[in-house]
Amino acid sequence: MKRLALLLPLALAACGHLAVLPEALPPLRESAMGEMLTLSGTVENWEAGRTAEVHYGPAHLGTVQGDGTLTVAAPFVPFNLFSGAEEVLLPSVIGADCALDTVTVSNRQARAEGLVSLPLGLAPTPQTSPAPPMPMLLRRQGETRVVLVYVDRDVRVSGQKSCTGESWSWSPPPTSWARSAAINVFLRKGWNTVSITEKDLGENRRQLVVQGGDTEPPTPWRFSFFQ
Known part of the structure; x- marks a missing residue:
């Protein structure tokens, strides 16, 4: 392992100056919420007096009260469990060249789906009727966002990646990019x-x-719109 650490910077340097060294693996923390999607708290920047339903497609998950109190309690399983856990947590880019990839997945059969936000159905008010398009709740603070991930069985994903590639726009030349990742999660069946x-x-x-x-201290939910 020590030999790998010594050779890694040389291997990445050979791929070009854009390559990014990954951080060390983060400590393994408990992430399980259970089969029931259960959330509670106070939404920041909430418009006093307004109420909303939390939903995902046709499924009703919970409510936001007029004082910003969020309550979600639903035995909810996502409809589109087609992706693997690594694909959901570390989406790959077509054409990427990964000089380093030590990421392992304990069960490649595990299917996963992530919720980056909670869609809202807002009740209209005289000031904002009709309701603005695509309102939602997000958990983001600084460089960190907190997401919800459902898996259909226990799975651990752990390791490091360093990849480079090129993005094409309507007119050349292409733009070079680099991304590294360090991941260490053990997801239990459910949320x-x-x-x-x-x-x-x-x-x-x-x-x-x-x-x-979660982060420490926990990242609060915030009201936002899809952009």
Whole structure:
């Protein structure tokens, strides 16, 4: 392991100056919430007196009261469990060249789905009728966002990645990019909380750390709109 650590910077340097070294693996933290999707708390920046329903497609999950109190309690299973756990937590980019990839998945048969936000159905008010398009609740603070991930069986995803590639726009030349990731999560069957920290290093270089569990202190829910 020590030999690998010594050779890693040389291997990444051979791929070009854009390559990004990954962070060390984060500590393994408990992430399980259970089969029931249960959430509670106070939504920041909530418009006093307004109420809303929390939903996912046709499924009703919970409510936000006029004082911003969020309550979700639903035996909810996502409809589209088609992706693997690594694909949900570390989406791959077509054409990426990964000089380093030590990520292991304990069960490749495990299917997963992530909820980055909670869609809302707002009750209209005289000031904002009709309701604005695509309102939602997000958990984001600084460089870190907290997401909900459902898996149909226990699975651990752990390891590091460092990848480079090129993005094409309507007119050449292509733009080079680099991304590294360090992930260490153990997801239990049902719902889990996952924290994702993404650092922008400039020049299209990004560094991700993916860890099970909430932030400390917990990141609050915030009212927002799809952009």
